[in-house]
Amino acid sequence: MRKSTLIKVATQSILKNKMRTFLTMLGIVIGVAAVIVMVAVGYGAQTSIQQQIGALGTNMIMIMPGASNVGGVNQGAATFNRLTPADYEKLKRESLLLSAVSPVVFTNAQAISANGNWRTRINGVSTDYQIIRNWRTQSGTFFTEADLRSARKVAVLGQTVAAALFPDGDAVGQQVQLRDVPFTVIGVLERKGQNAGGNDADDIIIVPYTTASSRLSGWHRLGQIIASTSSPQDVLAAQEEIRGILREAHKLGEADDDDFTIRNQDEIAAAASNATQVMTLLLAAIASISLLVGGIGIMNIMLVSVTERTREIGIRMAIGARGSDVLTQFLVESVAISVMGGLIGVVLGFAGAALVGRFTGWSTATPPEAVLVAVGFSAAVGVFFGFYPARQAASLNPIQALRYE
Amino acid sequence: MEQSAADVIRVAGVTKVYQMGRNAVHALRGIDLTVKAGEMIAIMGHSGSGKSTLMNVLGCLDTPTSGTYELDGVRVTGLSKNELADLRNQKLGFVFQGFNLLARTSALENVELPLLYDRSGRRRDTRELARKSLERVGLGARLDHHPSELSGGQQQRVAIARALVTEPKVVLADEPTGNLDTRTSLEIMALFQELNDQGITILIVTHEPDIACYARRIVEVRDGRILRDEPMRQRRIAAEDLKTFAAEPEPA
Numbered sequence: 001m002r003k004s005t006l007i008k009v010a011t012q013s014i015l016k017n018k019m020r021t022f023l024t025m026l027g028i029v030i031g032v033a034a035v036i037v038m039v040a041v042g043y044g045a046q047t048s049i050q051q052q053i054g055a056l057g058t059n060m061i062m063i064m065p066g067a068s069n070v071g072g073v074n075q076g077a078a079t080f081n082r083l084t085p086a087d088y089e090k091l092k093r094e095s096l097l098l099s100a101v102s103p104v105v106f107t108n109a110q111a112i113s114a115n116g117n118w119r120t121r122i123n124g125v126s127t128d129y130q131i132i133r134n135w136r137t138q139s140g141t142f143f144t145e146a147d148l149r150s151a152r153k154v155a156v157l158g159q160t161v162a163a164a165l166f167p168d169g170d171a172v173g174q175q176v177q178l179r180d181v182p183f184t185v186i187g188v189l190e191r192k193g194q195n196a197g198g199n200d201a202d203d204i205i206i207v208p209y210t211t212a213s214s215r216l217s218g219w220h221r222l223g224q225i226i227a228s229t230s231s232p233q234d235v236l237a238a239q240e241e242i243r244g245i246l247r248e249a250h251k252l253g254e255a256d257d258d259d260f261t262i263r264n265q266d267e268i269a270a271a272a273s274n275a276t277q278v279m280t281l282l283l284a285a286i287a288s289i290s291l292l293v294g295g296i297g298i299m300n301i302m303l304v305s306v307t308e309r310t311r312e313i314g315i316r317m318a319i320g321a322r323g324s325d326v327l328t329q330f331l332v333e334s335v336a337i338s339v340m341g342g343l344i345g346v347v348l349g350f351a352g353a354a355l356v357g358r359f360t361g362w363s364t365a366t367p368p369e370a371v372l373v374a375v376g377f378s379a380a381v382g383v384f385f386g387f388y389p390a391r392q393a394a395s396l397n398p399i400q401a402l403r404y405e
Numbered sequence: 406m407e408q409s410a411a412d413v414i415r416v417a418g419v420t421k422v423y424q425m426g427r428n429a430v431h432a433l434r435g436i437d438l439t440v441k442a443g444e445m446i447a448i449m450g451h452s453g454s455g456k457s458t459l460m461n462v463l464g465c466l467d468t469p470t471s472g473t474y475e476l477d478g479v480r481v482t483g484l485s486k487n488e489l490a491d492l493r494n495q496k497l498g499f500v501f502q503g504f505n506l507l508a509r510t511s512a513l514e515n516v517e518l519p520l521l522y523d524r525s526g527r528r529r530d531t532r533e534l535a536r537k538s539l540e541r542v543g544l545g546a547r548l549d550h551h552p553s554e555l556s557g558g559q560q561q562r563v564a565i566a567r568a569l570v571t572e573p574k575v576v577l578a579d580e581p582t583g584n585l586d587t588r589t590s591l592e593i594m595a596l597f598q599e600l601n602d603q604g605i606t607i608l609i610v611t612h613e614p615d616i617a618c619y620a621r622r623i624v625e626v627r628d629g630r631i632l633r634d635e636p637m638r639q640r641r642i643a644a645e646d647l648k649t650f651a652a653e654p655e656p657a
C-alpha cells in the first residue's frame with residue numbers, strides 16, 4: 001500500500017470515532033504535558049540556583065563545623081561544633097591567601113519596631129562580610145571595626161525586613177528590638193532576591209558577631225566562617241591553607257580526621273545542581289508514569305478496535321491485503337494517535353509551565369531537547385503499545401474474520 | 406486430463422480435512438474441476454456439502470489438505486500467505502452473501518480498495534478506475550453513497566464493482582443472492598450474465614435451482630465430492646425473466 005493511502009486509511013478510521021480517539025489521545029496529552037511541565041520546573045530551578053550561586057561571589061569559601069559527610073550522613077555539626085571566634089581570629093591573623101574572613105553566628109528572633117513586627121533570620125558577622133558577599137548598603141552604612149570591638153547594638157537590615165518593620169519611611173536611625181535588646185538601625189542593604197535555597201535573601205538582619213554572641217545567641221560558637229580570596233586561582237590553595245591553620249588550632253594529630261568542612265563555590269554549586277538534577281529526574285519519572293498509563297490506554301482501545309473491526313480486516317485480506325498491510329495500518333493508527341497526543345501535550349505543557357511560572361514565581365525553562373524526547377517517546381509508546389494489537393489483527397484468518405459477526 | 410491454455414482453474418484431487426479435537430471433518434473428499442475462461446458455473450449442493458469450503462480453496466483464502474490447484478497457470482499449492490494475498494488481489498474477485506463492504510466508507514472508496522493493495526503499482530488513476538467499475542454495474546449516480554444509504558441490491562452491485570475493478574481472471578460469488586428478494590436476485594443474475602457475455606469467468610455458489618439455471622454449467626457437490634458436472638440444458642436469460650416478472654402482479 002502506498003504511504004499516502006496508508007496515512008489516509010489511518011486518518012479515516014481515526015476520524016470515524018472522534019470521541020474515542022480524543023479520549024485515547026487524552027492519556028498521552030496529559031502524560032506528555034506533565035513531563036514537560038515537570039522538566040520545565042526542575043530545569044528552571046536548576047538554572048536559577050546556578051545564577052544565584054554565581055551571584056554569591058566566585059571566590060567564596062565556606063567553613064562549617066563538623067566532619068564532611070561520612071557515608072552520606074552529616075556528622076552532627078551542632079553536636080561537635082568546635083568552630084570558635086578564636087579559630088576565626090587565627091585565620092584572619094595567619095592566612096596569607098585570604099583577602100577577607102568573616103564569622104557567621106546564626107540565630108532567629110522576632111524583630112519589633114515602633115510600627116512593625118517580623119520574625120527573621122539574624123546573622124552575626126564581621127565587617128569583611130560585605131566584601132565576601134559583595135553586598136552594598138542602599139542607605140546608611142555597614143558597621144565598623146569599632147562597632148565590632150565594643151559589641152555595639154547596631155543592625156543592618158535586608159530589604160524585606162526594612163519594608164516589614166518600617167513600611168512608611170527610612171529605617172536608618174530607627175530602633176529595633178531583638179529579644180528585648182534595642183538595636184539601632186544603621187543601614188539597609190541592597191536587594192539580593194532569592195538565595196540558593198530558594199529563600200528570600202533579603203529577609204535578614206545583619207549585626208556584629210560579637211553582639212550576636214553576647215546579646216542574642218548567648219553561645220560562643222560560630223555557625224560558619226566564610227572567606228574569600230582576591231583571585232579565583234587562589235581558592236584551592238587557600239582551602240589547603242585554612243585546613244592547616246584549623247587543624248593546628250584544633251590540635252588534631254596525624255591520624256585524626258578534620259572536624260570541620262571546607263567548601264568552595266564550585267562544590268556548593270555542584271551539590272545544589274546535583275540535588276536539582278535528581279529532583280528533575282524524579283519529577284520526570286513520576287510524570288512518565290502517566291505517559292505509560294496513556295500507552296496502556298492506547299493498547300486497550302486498539303485491542304477493542306481490532307475485535308470490532310475483525311470483519312473489516314477479513315474484507316481487506318480477502319481483496320488482497322497482506323498481513324503486513326494490516327499490521328502497518330493499525331500501527332500507523334496508534335502512532336498517529338500518540339504523536340498527535342504528544343504534540344498537543346507539548347503545547348499544553350509549555351502553557352502549563354508558563355502558568356506554573358507565573359503563579360509560583362519560579363523561573364521555568366524547557367530545554368528544546370525535552371520536546372523532541374517527549375514527542376519521540378510518545379511515538380515509541382504508540383509503536384510499543386500498538387504493536388501487539390496490530391499483530392493480533394495481522395494474524396487473523398481471513399475466512400474466520402469474514403464470518404465474524 | 407486434457408490441458409488447455411485457456412484453463413483458468415485446474416483442481417485435481419483436492420481434499421480438505423478440519424481437525425476438530427479427536428474428530429476429523431472431511432469437508433472435501435477429492436475434487437477434480439477445470440474451469441475454462443469465459444465460463445459461468447453454478448456450484449450447487451445441500452447445506453454442509455462443502456460448497457463454501459471449495460470456494461475458499463478456489464479463492465486462495467484456504468489451503469487444501471491435499472491435492473493440487475493451479476490458478477491461471479500458477480501453482481497455488483505451497484505458496485506463502487503473502488503470495489496468496491497477492492494472487493487474490495490480482496487474479497480473483499469476491500462477491501459475498503453479506504456484501505462485505507466497509508461501513509462508513511463511500512461506494513467509490515470501497516471499489517477503489519483492491520487497487521490500493523496492488524503491489525505492482527501499475528494503476529495510477531485508481532479513483533477513475535473505481536468510478537468506471539461502478540458505472541459498469543449501473544451505479545454511476547451513487548459514487549458517494551455509503552453502504553447504509555444503499556439498498557441490498559445496490560450494495561451487492563458495489564461489491565461486484567469491487568470484484569471487477571482489478572480485472573480478475575475469475576469472479577467467485579458465494580450465495581450472492583442469499584440476502585436478496587426474488588426481483589433483486591434476478592437483477593443481480595442479469596448483471597452476472599451481462600458480465601459473462603463480456604467474457605468474464607464467473608463461479609456462483611447457490612442452493613437455489615432458480616438461480617443456478619442462469620449459469621452455463623452446473624456442478625453439484627455432495628459430501629465433499631462432485632456428484633454431477635454438466636452443461637446447463639435449458640439456460641435461462643435473467644434479463645427476459647425480469648421483464649415477465651415485472652409484468653406479473655406482485656404476489657401478496
Ligand SMILES: Nc1ncnc2c1ncn2[C@@H]1O[C@H](COP(=O)(O)OP(=O)(O)OP(=O)(O)O)[C@@H](O)[C@H]1O
Pocket residue numbers: 423424425430431432450451452453454455456457458459612
Ligand atoms: N472451520 C471449520 N472447522 C470445522 N469444520 C468446518 C469448518 N468449516 C466448515 N466445516 C465443515 O465442513 C463441512 C462443509 O462446510 P461448508 O461451509 O463448505 O458447507 P456449505 O456447502 O457451504 O454449506 P451451506 O450451504 O450451509 O453454506 C461442514 O460439515 C462444516 O461443518
Ligand SMILES: [Mg+2]
Pocket residue numbers: 456457458
Ligand atoms: Mg456455504
